[in-house]
Amino acid sequence: MLGIQGARPDGIGARRLRAESLPNRMAKPTEVAVTLETRLESVDLAEEIASRVAAAAGFDEEDRHKISMAVRESVINAIQHGNRLDREKKVQLGFVVEPRQIIITVVDQGNGFDMNSIPDPRLESNLLKSAGRGIFLIRTFMDEFQVECQAGGGTRITMVKRTSTTGPTPRTPSGSAKN
Amino acid sequence: MTFKSNTRQAIGVTIVDLSGRITLGESSAALRETVRELLNKGQKKILLNLGDVSYIDSSGIGELVSGFTTVRNHGGDLKLLNLTKKVHDLLQITKLYTVFDVHSDEATAIRSFQ
Numbered sequence: 001m002l003g004i005q006g007a008r009p010d011g012i013g014a015r016r017l018r019a020e021s022l023p024n025r026m027a028k029p030t031e032v033a034v035t036l037e038t039r040l041e042s043v044d045l046a047e048e049i050a051s052r053v054a055a056a057a058g059f060d061e062e063d064r065h066k067i068s069m070a071v072r073e074s075v076i077n078a079i080q081h082g083n084r085l086d087r088e089k090k091v092q093l094g095f096v097v098e099p100r101q102i103i104i105t106v107v108d109q110g111n112g113f114d115m116n117s118i119p120d121p122r123l124e125s126n127l128l129k130s131a132g133r134g135i136f137l138i139r140t141f142m143d144e145f146q147v148e149c150q151a152g153g154g155t156r157i158t159m160v161k162r163t164s165t166t167g168p169t170p171r172t173p174s175g176s177a178k179n
Numbered sequence: 180m181t182f183k184s185n186t187r188q189a190i191g192v193t194i195v196d197l198s199g200r201i202t203l204g205e206s207s208a209a210l211r212e213t214v215r216e217l218l219n220k221g222q223k224k225i226l227l228n229l230g231d232v233s234y235i236d237s238s239g240i241g242e243l244v245s246g247f248t249t250v251r252n253h254g255g256d257l258k259l260l261n262l263t264k265k266v267h268d269l270l271q272i273t274k275l276y277t278v279f280d281v282h283s284d285e286a287t288a289i290r291s292f293q
Contacts, residue, residue, distance in 0.1 A: 040204050065265065073237055076203055122274040128248050130241040133273055137237055140272055 030057070030097035035090050036075065038083040046093055047072040050104070057097040059163070066141035067102065067161050073134040074106040074157050082108030082155050101143075101162040112149035182206035184213050192289045193222040194260075198231035201239030210239075214246040214257070223255025224292045228285070230261030240269060247279065256280070260288050 032053050036042040050071035054064040075091060083089035089109040096103040119126050121133045139145045144160035182199035195213060200206055217225055227243070229235075235243075243259070250257040258280040262270065270276040282288035 043203060069236065072202075076236075076238070127274060127278055128244055130245040130248075131237075133237040133240055136273070137269075 030095075032095040032097075034093050036079075036093055038079050038085060038087050038089050038091060040079070042079060042091065043072055043075050046075040046091075049093070050095070053095045053097065054102060054161075057102055059102070059161070063161060063164065067104070070138045070141045070159055070161075071104060071106070073138050074104075074159065077134055078106050078108035078110070078155070078157075081113060082110030084110060101160055104159045104161075106157045106159075107150070107154055109154045111153065112155045113147075115147050182209060184209065186213070186217070189285075189289050190293075192224045192226055192292050193217055194226045194228055194285070194289075196228045196231070198233075200234040201232055201242060202234065202236045203238035207238045207242040210242050210246065214249060218250065218253050218255070223250060223253055225250055225255065225257045226260050226282075226285075226288050226292070227257065228260045229263065229266055232263060232266060235266050235269060240273060240275065243279070244275065256292060258282060258288060258291065260285060 032049070034046075034049060036046060047068045051064050051068040054067040059067060071093070075093065078091045079085065083091065086109075091109075092105070092107040094105040094107075115135075118135050119132060121127070121129065121136050126132065138157075138159060141161075142159040143162045144158070146158045148156045148158070150156055182201060182205070183197070185196045187194050187196070195217075197210070201210060214225065217223075225246075227246075247257045260282050262281060262283075267276070267281075270279065270281070280291065282291065
């Protein structure tokens with residue numbers, strides 16, 4: 001497993017992750033894990049990492065956009081609603097790249113939330129609300145979406161994006177990748 | 180790409196040319212401030228040109244909605260111009276495309292305020 005847990009706690013080291021170097025360095029299954037600080041800068045960092053991992057996995061530009069936005073929205077939720085901007089808490093972001101799908105986990109240290117309490121932003125009564133679209137976008141962009149409240153506290157979001165049946169197959173770890 | 184906004188006037192309509200990313204944080208706050216300043220100056224016909232906006236997240240969408248409702252509440256109107264495919268698709272799936280008056284031609288958009 002290629003972890004970037006070795007990166008500095010502020011995530012700076014994680015910026016060195018290079019998509020083109022991922023496949024040759026990883027053994028199956030390809031995994032990437034990073035610990036994010038609870039601060040807004042982590043949102044951009046998570047999006048960037050997601051885009052690079054998805055690129056290395058061979059997803060096309062449209063799917064990379066969907067994957068990176070789903071990760072962005074998940075980390076926003078984890079930081080704002082999960083960890084409630086508490087800088088003592090962390091967010092764990094993980095990727096597992098398999099031959100035909102990518103599995104992404106986002107784990108915060110908050111108190112969890114009830115999925116049933118999240119309204120549909122497309123309802124007439126919610127259309128003009130300025131917030132509440134993040135989870136909807138994640139569900140729309142990803143093929144699977146699951147929320148688990150962990151025993152010791154915290155929420156784990158698991159998202160899966162499969163390759164398009166008509167699109168390119170994600171590269172295996174021995175393949176080459178271009179950003 | 181850094182968020183930027185530039186304001187110009189055309190036949191009583193204020194056109195705000197936006198570029199970069201509208202996301203959680205400074206860019207969303209900057210857009211909110213731009214709309215607030217225009218309203219304070221009595222400029223209530225606002226056309227947001229999103230042609231060079233490369234990316235928008237849920238916070239950016241929320242800021243567009245917030246701007247729309249704020250301007251409407253002040254008796255004005257806020258419309259959108261030149262959506263990129265990504266922004267267009269986001270407004271479609273969130274059903275906001277039916278809320279905003281969206282244009283692809285600036286002259287037509289300006290006339291629609293009259």
